[in-house]
Amino acid sequence: MSDELENKNISESAAPRDFIRQIIDEDLSTWKNGTKVLTRFPPEPNGYLHIGHAKSICLNFGIGIEYNGKTNLRFDDTNPSKEETEYVDSIMEDIRWLGFDWGTGLFYASDYFDKLYEFAETLILKGKAFVCELSADDMRHYRGTLTEPGKESPYRGRGIDENLDLFRRMKAGEFPDGSKTLRAKIDMNSPNINLRDPVIYRIMRAHHHRTGDNWCIYPMYDYAHALSDMLEGITHSICTLEFEDHRPLYDWILDTLETPCHPQQIEFARLNLNYTIMSKRKLNELVTKGYVNGWDDPRMPTIAGLRRRGYTPEAIRNLAERVGVAKRESIIDVALLEFSIREDLNKHAERVTAVINPLKVLITNYPDDQEEFMDFTINPEEPEKGSRKVPFSRELYIEREDFMEEPVKGYFRLFPGNEVRLRWAYFCQMYRF
């Protein structure tokens, strides 16, 4: 009995699994995180979500649902100079509209600013971070190039106490913007540029949408992201390909801090659609320069735009499922997006009829004084939706396109001598016109 059940489950879940789900299956079988599966969707609130984000949302939240796990929504708000609350509101609305729910898992990277700061001091105490005074320009020169190793900053050898003192004073606001940074002490000779003593804190006096003016130093993405994932106990941190080279840094941060949990970062290829702009920067430009009427302009590939355009959440979710998940960069044909909405609309949209370009038809053998109401099925695929009544009489109108005086080959609609069926009504034949 139990064997049967097991086999059934196996065969039912035998549908092609993408490599991420395969990794999760494997982790579950090796009991890596027990039975826990916790993902997260971490948008930066600096723009509206677009169809590309939808793929990531469906992936992350989809996994949360399938594995009986959860998915957190975490706003990655570590750069106050470009983030706004208008965006966090729109992002939440769009995710809900797509049909997903983060439950109690709503967070902001800024929720962790205090803890992040503590971790930074710990790094300094461990001799793994130092305060650097190189200018942005100098730092770039010291970094080396893709083919040449970098040079160590002259400030790299500072003592722990001095670093700690300086970092505290950075936080206290004693130094001007850009004058100092806190850097991880890793390896200036690394072939991976992300490991050449990356900046983890910068001084920036900007009003933060949540913490106001409490801080004048803000953590960098790599540092904040790894630790935020860790603090939430994320098991699988799914992101796009361009962060692949950042994974060693992600791991270095958690390993060096010897954190109690260490999420696994997994990268997949983002969605690309032909003829479609998928860059937040460019979409932002379209909006701010007034080329379109806002982020929800129906011409925009944003979730809000698609919604106004008439797309349904189902259609978008189906698209995400159809395009799959893999690591190779690809460009999906918009025809697939269009197919998804046609399919969904064909299945669920309620039909009504209208004659745009009318052509009068006289049913010569139908009584002049009679009128009856025909049942028009609202949606043939969903008969439970019932029907509505439409009058039928001697005189009625059809679409001009449905008639051709001289039919071309293959024309099956009304033409002299031809008999056709009037949908949901009678057959009729044309004698004169």
Place this chain on the structure above:
RNA sequence: UGCCCUGUGGUGUAAUUGGCAACACGCCUGACUCUGGAUCAGGAGAGCCCAGGUUCGACCCCUGGCGGGGCAGCCA
């Protein structure tokens, strides 16, 4: 010319992980007097980037090439 990733029909994604390639979209043909942008039935289209190697046998393993993408923000 450093490091990382990637290379299967037109476009995407698969192949129970060594036994000669499936699914979806698109395309073509036929059927249908009730949405012809629908439905149903068929079909064409890749021999898996290339070259060696291992093996009875490789899309799946090894070696070497070639192609595509990413990385030098105090952005994410």
